[in-house]
Amino acid sequence: MKKRPTIYDVAERAGVSKSLVSLVLRDSPRVSDAKREAVLEAVTALNYTPSRLAAGLAGTRTRSVGVIIDDFSNLWFVEALAGLRTALAEGGYALSVADASLNAHLGIDPIEAFRALRVDGIVLAGEASAPAVARSGVPAVVLGVRDLGAELAELPVIASDEAAGGRLATMHLAVQGHRDIACVSAPGASAARRERGYCDAIAELGLTPTVVRAPDTGEAAAREVAAELLARAESAQAPRPTAVFAVNDPMAVGVIGAARELGIAVPGDLSVVGYDDSPIAAYGLVSLTSVSGDPRELGEAAGQVLIAKLEGGATQIASRSFTPRLVARGSVAAY
Amino acid sequence: MKKRPTIYDVAERAGVSKSLVSLVLRDSPRVSDAKREAVLEAVTALNYTPSRLAAGLAGTRTRSVGVIIDDFSNLWFVEALAGLRTALAEGGYALSVADASLNAHLGIDPIEAFRALRVDGIVLAGEASAPAVARSGVPAVVLGVRDLGAELAELPVIASDEAAGGRLATMHLAVQGHRDIACVSAPGASAARRERGYCDAIAELGLTPTVVRAPDTGEAAAREVAAELLARAESAQAPRPTAVFAVNDPMAVGVIGAARELGIAVPGDLSVVGYDDSPIAAYGLVSLTSVSGDPRELGEAAGQVLIAKLEGGATQIASRSFTPRLVARGSVAAY
DNA sequence: TTGTAGGCGTTATCAG
């Protein structure tokens, strides 16, 4: 097994100095075409791949950024990641991702891992600890979560306005004539913001809020609490809702499932709105009206803000908020 | 902004030499407890994080492996990744992931990127080009796909026996008394293997195969072809199937959706089996019987095989095949 | 058990 070719090998084969090779590789303008071609030829001939390790060590930066993701199984992150990649690719940055929940389970600190990698910047996607990242001293942006920690840490926050999304969903139902609109919520900062949007809208409309909180954000938990909510007799104090806003799509599917088991037709007898516009919402069997935060757009914005921070130097905080939109499908009917 | 502390700083503060620090960090046994503690104390006091860049450059390996994933949005990979992480964490390996489809779109070659990172090994998850990886000379294993390319390249393959899975699903339906069992398939190697399992089982049972292929692996495409399949009048030549095996869960949901639109009850008039046991299969609204390949177990196995290959030296090919199992839910009824 | 010296493959800084 022969050793990898180095920049020396390339230089020798091309008949130039090592520095010239380095310049060509980072396409500096001040290189004669002849020499440049000679170098390029040598590179391909030797199947040479420059070492990022050495480059990072010697240079002032690694041109890499780390992304800390809460939970990979959330499709939201996948889209956001795609947006990030495209934005960062333009700046020539490579990105490496870490799964916060899993790494925690394994006893690994992703921030520490990224410091060891000497990443130029960090993107915090999800409800991870912004203060810890800020303390690490690595330039960072927070993607998708507007919480106190991030703002205290003075990190830019690129987020969807989830309260506005909750409001949007609720208003959509109200416009369809619904007045008994319930909210199936869950633990977590994200759910809390969506729920607050619901409450604000309800208050604004002069209606009575009904919030039930499932023990977790999954479909099964939502199905159970929804079953209870829908099964209760139509008493004067708490009439059965004619519409439900669930704080995420799986939970909305849980609500629909519960309704179906009780013989309540959707959208005939019950309208349902979800959140995130995940793939399941588009399934024919579900056809769920949902609020979309366009995670891809968020990801791109986060990448741009981070690049600006890294290259522009002392850029301002530059947080950005995006307003979600409603994707209407077949789970809502007029009352 | 002060510079990062280096191993020199730690050594100085602890009153020892740089090499001793290096030994402590890699917990070599031959270090006196007193010195060890002094070093550890200095490390935390200085908030020192060793540079993987420098370590990789100087050492004989980087203790990192790259994972090339076909398409992040496939939940299957998420589980497999978790398994990989746990297995590789035991060996002290860090892993970095690349998204094949997205990187291709951006014009980046993940193999090249990993070579630049000097990863010790590569895990190929999905239908990427095994030969190219083999050519790169980096030790690698293929996770989840048994195709010709990998075997020709003499890479270990850790895969679920998908043909067995297709067979399993079909037999399950046959045991329930179904005789007109159709298969809703799609393009791709994976679907092809599952479909072949179906065909084998059908042949073995002496039944007539009915395969319809959707243009892609999505729910919508499956819904359309299923609608056509189910709508056709009960002619002598092609009776309407009483059961359908779909090569993945979203497609199965598409089949159920099509049935519902046609007023065909599931599982009353039509039984459906999916594949992958994705989260949606467990949703109450869907309650889909599905074949499970246990991707997490696969991931762990792949990690172990790769570690063996990296540390054991000249280990054999050591491919491993896992037999999937059936997860029975509510979408199948006796005929 | 501890310390010393050399080198890993680049980039960056200066002279030519």
Next chain:
DNA sequence: CTGATAACGCCTACAA
């Protein structure tokens, strides 16, 4: 424009 030369931070013999 081009070509030496010194870092970069660590590992790995080897010597003490």
